Each structure stands twice: as structure tokens, then as C-alpha cells.
Amino acid sequence: MAGNKEISQAVIARLPRYYRFLDTLEAMGTERISSQELSKLMHVTASQIRQDLNHFGGFGQQGYGYNVTYLKDEIGKILGLDATRQLIVIGAGNLGRALLNYGNFSKSGFLFTAVFDADERKIGDRVGELTVQGMEVLTAYLKEHHVDIAVLTVPRDSAESIARTLIDGGVKAIWNFAHIDLDVPEGIQVENVHLVDSLMKLAYNARESEAK
Amino acid sequence: MAGNKEISQAVIARLPRYYRFLDTLEAMGTERISSQELSKLMHVTASQIRQDLNHFGGFGQQGYGYNVTYLKDEIGKILGLDATRQLIVIGAGNLGRALLNYGNFSKSGFLFTAVFDADERKIGDRVGELTVQGMEVLTAYLKEHHVDIAVLTVPRDSAESIARTLIDGGVKAIWNFAHIDLDVPEGIQVENVHLVDSLMKLAYNARESEAK
DNA sequence: TAGATTGTTAATCGATTAACAATC
DNA sequence: TAGATTGTTAATCGATTAACAATC
Numbered sequence: 001m002a003g004n005k006e007i008s009q010a011v012i013a014r015l016p017r018y019y020r021f022l023d024t025l026e027a028m029g030t031e032r033i034s035s036q037e038l039s040k041l042m043h044v045t046a047s048q049i050r051q052d053l054n055h056f057g058g059f060g061q062q063g064y065g066y067n068v069t070y071l072k073d074e075i076g077k078i079l080g081l082d083a084t085r086q087l088i089v090i091g092a093g094n095l096g097r098a099l100l101n102y103g104n105f106s107k108s109g110f111l112f113t114a115v116f117d118a119d120e121r122k123i124g125d126r127v128g129e130l131t132v133q134g135m136e137v138l139t140a141y142l143k144e145h146h147v148d149i150a151v152l153t154v155p156r157d158s159a160e161s162i163a164r165t166l167i168d169g170g171v172k173a174i175w176n177f178a179h180i181d182l183d184v185p186e187g188i189q190v191e192n193v194h195l196v197d198s199l200m201k202l203a204y205n206a207r208e209s210e211a212k
Numbered sequence: 213m214a215g216n217k218e219i220s221q222a223v224i225a226r227l228p229r230y231y232r233f234l235d236t237l238e239a240m241g242t243e244r245i246s247s248q249e250l251s252k253l254m255h256v257t258a259s260q261i262r263q264d265l266n267h268f269g270g271f272g273q274q275g276y277g278y279n280v281t282y283l284k285d286e287i288g289k290i291l292g293l294d295a296t297r298q299l300i301v302i303g304a305g306n307l308g309r310a311l312l313n314y315g316n317f318s319k320s321g322f323l324f325t326a327v328f329d330a331d332e333r334k335i336g337d338r339v340g341e342l343t344v345q346g347m348e349v350l351t352a353y354l355k356e357h358h359v360d361i362a363v364l365t366v367p368r369d370s371a372e373s374i375a376r377t378l379i380d381g382g383v384k385a386i387w388n389f390a391h392i393d394l395d396v397p398e399g400i401q402v403e404n405v406h407l408v409d410s411l412m413k414l415a416y417n418a419r420e421s422e423a424k
Numbered sequence: 425t426a427g428a429t430t431g432t433t434a435a436t437c438g439a440t441t442a443a444c445a446a447t448c
Numbered sequence: 449t450a451g452a453t454t455g456t457t458a459a460t461c462g463a464t465t466a467a468c469a470a471t472c
Contacts, residue, residue, distance in 0.1 A: 048463095262455065
């Protein structure tokens with residue numbers, strides 16, 4: 001039965017991974033799977049899989065396991081992949097463009113609706129389907145359009161002030177690629193992708209592992 | 213005193229963040245800081261900071277706190293930022309190019325030394341200082357050059373086979389941006405940057421927070 | 425029905441926080 | 449010295465794993 005307690009971030013963070021494996025299984029034509037089999041595939045314990053899923057509901061059947069398509073769809077619903085989210089990108093640099101051109105987001109219902117940049121010379125540039133707009137029209141844009149998530153791919157120094165503009169404009173979620181930890185008010189969601197941190201962690205582990 | 217036990221990934225993952233905050237403090241001219249003050253800044257407990265640091269050594273002084281520059285440098289050494297690492301990029305698409313052009317890595321000693329792509333039409337293209345090479349010369353390249361970390365920015369379907377080529381060629385660490393969990397042998401380090409997963413987590417949290 | 429596997433409770437493990445003696 | 453703050457041990461908390469009754 002679905003619990004009603006606060007669900008930990010550790011559990012949430014694992015959901016997309018379940019979804020990914022189930023998607024692959026479905027594509028391979030697998031109809032059913034037990035927590036045991038899935039656990040071998042994913043290198044986690046079967047216990048953890050069952051615990052995680054039961055935070056949201058009983059999706060399996062005793063003696064049978066889980067129906068792959070059904071479970072995938074249910075996790076999709078939990079993650080909200082059945083709905084469309086409007087995303088805007090702030091910063092039309094290399095990273096911003098890479099994200100805009102990356103095809104994998106739209107499959108999951110994430111739709112880019114606008115790009116902004118402070119650099120005069122970039123304004124008017126085409127990126128995929130979109131045209132780069134100046135930063136000065138951002139506030140006006142936010143008044144007229146619904147934005148679910150703002151993607152921040154700007155230099156460190158401008159990140160904090162742009163974040164404030166976004167929040168003042170009603171944005172509730174920021175996907176932050178700037179190399180800084182944004183200080184945001186209660187109720188605003190920030191997900192950081194600190195590439196440098198990630199690389200440093202890898203480098204540390206690589207050296208540790210070599211040293212043995 | 214420095215412990216000698218296995219240090220958890222949770223602790224390692226926090227080191228770059230400490231480094232970042234100390235770097236900012238140093239740039240602002242702050243000479244010393246107590247775990248108490250740093251904890252307020254970073255929104256973590258002072259206990260955690262002291263515990264984390266003491267995995268690696270006693271960097272502070274009772275009654276004084278920590279010298280910012282000294283602590284920053286020591287964490288830098290732990291992370292190996294005083295050494296240069298050779299990185300190659302596999303996949304000269306938007307994301308690969310974005311990473312190659314991103315300036316923040318070289319500051320920390322990460323140096324891109326080659327780019328490869330399977331697409332004939334991209335071979336010979338310039339990306340920053342480098343020229344895109346064909347995938348067929350990858351194995352030869354690995355024989356002749358030392359590579360610390362391979363950055364994988366290729367489509368999902370080719371990731372697994374390229375990873376094998378890299379590992380066969382002696383690569384010990386892979387920074388994986390492909391939307392797949394690589395299955396690698398013991399002793400090979402993989403750090404995943406699953407952008408889709410990250411975005412899904414943010415979207416989930418944003419909706420949860422709105423729902424309240 | 426018998427066998428399999430879930431959903432869920434209980435036990436364990438590890439990470440975080442609190443407390444305080446050591447010491448600058 | 450007195451005050452402040454670390455390094456470190458002990459207590460707490462939460463997450464993971466194990467176990468098993470419920471049930472398909």
C-alpha cells in the first residue's frame with residue numbers, strides 16, 4: 001500500500017533509473033520481471049526495489065512479479081512524464097545550445113519554449129526551433145508565458161542575479177549548471193549539475209583505485 | 213588525525229563543494245573560518261564539516277578554526293588538483309563540444325588532449341585547439357598516449373561498445389554522459405552524468421512542492 | 425493446490441549529529 | 449590565563465537489507 005510519509009530524495013533519485021531499465025526491457029519485449037531478476041540487472045538489492053516501489057503503491061503481484069509495461073507507465077506517471085513541461089534556457093553558450101539540441105528530453109515531455117542571452121551578438125541567432133532573445137525581455141516573457149523549469153547555463157557571476165529575476169517572475173524550479181550554489185527562498189526547487197564537482201569526484205576515485 | 217578506513221562516496225562527493233566555497237572565501241580575502249561559520253554559509257552542520265575533514269587529516273587549530281588558503285590547498289591536493297590529468301572526448305556532438313569549450317576544467321588541472329567521432333563528416337573539424345579524429349584511430353591513440361579519463365558523449369547505442377574499446381585500451385576512468393548505465397569490470401571507475409535523470413528528479417520535486 | 429514472489433515489518437548498517445575533553 | 453574551537457567519541461537518525469506472512 002502506498003505510504004504517505006515524506007519520500008526521501010534517495011528514493012526519488014532512483015526512479016528515473018528504474019524507468020530507464022524498464023523502458024529497455026519493454027523495448028526488448030520482456031513482459032514480466034521479478035524484483036529478484038531486476039535486482040541482478042541493476043546491481044541493487046531486490047529488497048530495495050520492493051521498498052522503493054511500495055512508497056508509491058503496490059504495482060506487483062505475489063507469485064508473478066511485475067508487469068514491465070504497467071510498472072514503467074506507473075513510474076512515468078509518478079515522475080509526471082505524461083504531462084508536458086515548458087522549459088526556458090538562460091544562456092545560449094555551448095552548453096545551453098547542447099541542451100537545446102539534445103533530443104532525449106522531448107521524449108519525456110520536456111519542451112523548450114525560449115532561449116535568452118545577455119550577449120547582444122547572440123540575440124536573433126537560431127538554435128534549433130528557437131530564436132535567442134535578449135535578457136531584458138525575460139521578465140516580460142515570464143509575465144506572458146507559463147514556465148515550469150528554467151535552465152541556467154550562464155557564467156558563475158551572473159547566475160545569482162538571474163536566478164532572482166527568474167524567481168521574481170514566478171519560476172519555481174531551476175536546473176542550475178552554473179558553478180555556484182544558488183541561495184533561493186523556501187519553496188523554490190533547485191537541481192544542481194555541477195560538472196566540475198562530478199569530474200573531481202571521478203578523478204579522486206580513479207587515483208585512489210590506481211593507488212591500490 | 214587522518215583515519216585509514218574506506219572513505220564513503222558521500223564524503224568524497226562533498227569535497228569539491230568545500231573547495232568551491234573556500235575558493236570563494238579566499239577570493240573575498242577571508243583568512244580564517246570556523247566550522248561554525250562555514251556551516252552557516254554552506255547550509256550543513258559544523259559537525260559534518262569537522263567529521264569530513266578529519267577523514268583526511270587535522271587541518272584546523274583549536275580556538276582558531278581553519279586557515280582558508282591552507283585548507284583550500286589541502287583539499288585541492290586530496291582531489292589531485294595540483295596534478296594534470298589528460299582527458300579525451302569521444303563524441304564531437306553538441307555536448308562534447310560544449311565540454312571541450314568550457315573553460316572551468318583547465319583551472320583544476322583537467323586538460324583535453326584529443327577528440328574522436330564516428331561520423332566521417334566531423335573528422336578534421338576543429339574544436340577549440342583540437343582536431344576531430346576518426347574512431348578507427350582510437351585504439352592506436354591509446355597505445356601511444358596516456359589517458360587519465362575518457363569523456364563519453366555518444367548516443368546510447370554506441371556507448372557500451374566504445375566503453376569496451378576504451379577499457380581494452382587501458383583507460384581506467386570514464387565520465388559517462390550517455391543515457392545508459394555502463395557495465396564495466398572491477399577496477400574501472402565510471403561517473404555518470406545522467407542529465408535526463410537529473411531533470412526528471414527536478415520535475416518531480418517541483419510538482420510535489422506545487423501540490424502542497 | 426504448491427510454488428513463487430510480493431508487500432511489509434523487523435533487524436542491521438552506515439551516516440549524520442551531538443557532546444565534550446583536548447588544546448591552541 | 450580564559451575563551452574559543454577543534455578533533456573525536458558517543459548517541460541518534462535514517463536508509464538499506466533481511467525475513468517472512470500474505471496471497472496470487
